[in-house]
Amino acid sequence: MQSTGRGNFGSKLGVILASAGSAVGLGNIWRFPTEVGRNGGAAFILVYLCCVFFLAMPVMVSEFVIGRHSKANTVGAYRALAPGKPWIVAGFMGVLGGILVLSFYSVVAGWTLHYTLQSLGLRLMGHQDFGEVFNQFVSNPWKPLVYQYVFLLLTHFVVARGVESGIERFSKVMMPMLLVIIVLLSCFSLTMPGAYDGLNFLLKPDFSKVTTRVVLSAMGQAFFSLSVGIGCLATYASYFKKDTNLVKSAVGVCAIDSMVAIMSGFIIFPAAFSVAGVQVDSGPGLVYITLPHVFNMAFENIPFIGYLFSALFYVLLLLAALTSTISMHEIATAFIRENYKCSRQKSAVIVTLICIVLGTACSLSFGPWADIKIWGMGFFDLFDFLTAKFIMPLGGILITMFVEWYLDRKLVVDELTNGGTVRVRGLRFLLFLIRWVAPIGVGIVFLNELAG
Numbered sequence: 297m298q299s300t301g302r303g304n305f306g307s308k309l310g311v312i313l314a315s316a317g318s319a320v321g322l323g324n325i326w327r328f329p330t331e332v333g334r335n336g337g338a339a340f341i342l343v344y345l346c347c348v349f350f351l352a353m354p355v356m357v358s359e360f361v362i363g364r365h366s367k368a369n370t371v372g373a374y375r376a377l378a379p380g381k382p383w384i385v386a387g388f389m390g391v392l393g394g395i396l397v398l399s400f401y402s403v404v405a406g407w408t409l410h411y412t413l414q415s416l417g418l419r420l421m422g423h424q425d426f427g428e429v430f431n432q433f434v435s436n437p438w439k440p441l442v443y444q445y446v447f448l449l450l451t452h453f454v455v456a457r458g459v460e461s462g463i464e465r466f467s468k469v470m471m472p473m474l475l476v477i478i479v480l481l482s483c484f485s486l487t488m489p490g491a492y493d494g495l496n497f498l499l500k501p502d503f504s505k506v507t508t509r510v511v512l513s514a515m516g517q518a519f520f521s522l523s524v525g526i527g528c529l530a531t532y533a534s535y536f537k538k539d540t541n542l543v544k545s546a547v548g549v550c551a552i553d554s555m556v557a558i559m560s561g562f563i564i565f566p567a568a569f570s571v572a573g574v575q576v577d578s579g580p581g582l583v584y585i586t587l588p589h590v591f592n593m594a595f596e597n598i599p600f601i602g603y604l605f606s607a608l609f610y611v612l613l614l615l616a617a618l619t620s621t622i623s624m625h626e627i628a629t630a631f632i633r634e635n636y637k638c639s640r641q642k643s644a645v646i647v648t649l650i651c652i653v654l655g656t657a658c659s660l661s662f663g664p665w666a667d668i669k670i671w672g673m674g675f676f677d678l679f680d681f682l683t684a685k686f687i688m689p690l691g692g693i694l695i696t697m698f699v700e701w702y703l704d705r706k707l708v709v710d711e712l713t714n715g716g717t718v719r720v721r722g723l724r725f726l727l728f729l730i731r732w733v734a735p736i737g738v739g740i741v742f743l744n745e746l747a748g
């Protein structure tokens with residue numbers, strides 16, 4: 297097993313904040329409200345929470361077991377725990393998945409950087425048609441690329457600094473800031489006129505809206521939001537110490553992530569409902585088209601509030617994106633570093649360069665390369681599809697099966713109880729979820745998806 301000189305998270309808080317930093321990202325603040333808006337509000341949220349608890353959380357715990365026990369990157373983990381066995385495919389899928397996610401995610405992160413600077417410089421206000429502003433920006437042949445590259449470089453520098461002085465230190469500063477901003481923004485939003493309708497939409501479930509498609513979307517969203525299925529959290533867990541309580545940490549991360557997702561809904565929907573004519577099911581444009589419109593209206597009434605609201609919102613999105621991109625980057629960086637025995641800096645450079653190339657293709661698919669289609673999709677949509685709909689669920693099935701069917705039961709229980717020193721309530725139930733519910737549940741949803 298490779299265990300020397302890899303670095304560790306220095307504290308328990310660091311473990312939770314770094315893992316929650318990976319989980320909380322554009323997925324919560326941008327993708328979740330979009331899905332809620334499209335899939336009918338409260339009913340979707342309930343289905344989503346079930347997917348988090350019964351399907352994604354068991355995968356997260358399994359990743360923690362694999363990572364902490366092997367103390368290796370996601371490929372090295374399978375090599376150490378199942379030498380010569382085909383399980384290693386799950387490890388390679390994870391490295392590929394991490395690179396693909398980072399490539400398309402950094403496009404949206406780049407847009408966020410642009411919107412943050414625009415809102416800080418007061419240049420987001422006063423437009424008539426925010427849809428036009430957005431479309432012009434994303435289809436520009438070079439502007440979005442510049443922001444995307446800057447963002448990838450920011451990610452690169454944090455990862456290159458290492459586990460404790462880069463990832464952990466950064467997460468410890470950013471995550472509390474992010475939580476404070478999110479609470480402030482929800483308070484703002486809930487006091488806007490018409491906020492009640494937004495709350496109603498979020499809190500009153502209409503179960504007639506729950507279709508198979510809604511369940512599929514909820515599961516995809518849960519996996520994406522919790523960063524599970526591609527060995528990201530297994531990689532982080534390889535830096536956990538022996539006394540980290542794996543189950544408690546997983547529950548903590550799921551709780552923080554779900555809370556931030558729901559609070560993002562509290563920010564976005566009351567604000568959106570307060571402006572007549574604004575559509576809440578406008579899809580991915582919700583954050584870049586609908587919200588600027590809302591901020592603009594607020595700005596016209598009370599300029600200071602409008603400015604503060606918009607600037608804080610985009611700073612929040614930016615911080616959340618950055619704590620997630622470093623975790624995606626780390627999957628492949630750790631793999632290259634340990635597999636090819638090169639320095640962390642060199643491995644990080646290789647990953648960044650690959651993502652710049654692939655990420656460029658994703659960004660250009662909104663502009664000059666819009667006509668290039670593979671299986672009917674541009675690069676951005678293709679990478680999104682391959683990861684959220686294919687690699688992550690398949691990875692989730694393999695990871696839980698590996699832990700409950702391949703690994704020795706004693707080893708797993710030892711990891712979960714830290715060698716019998718901590719008592720885990722509901723351990724049997726958790727093992728049941730890992731053994732049966734998660735692989736079968738995800739399998740059914742996955743096959744349905746492929747068939748559709």
Ligand code: PFF
Pocket residue numbers: 318319320321322323324394397520521522523524526528620621623624
């Ligand atoms: N969980 C992140 C989000 O919600 O934005 C996205 C993500 C991070 C996906 C890390 C995959 C990953 F490995």
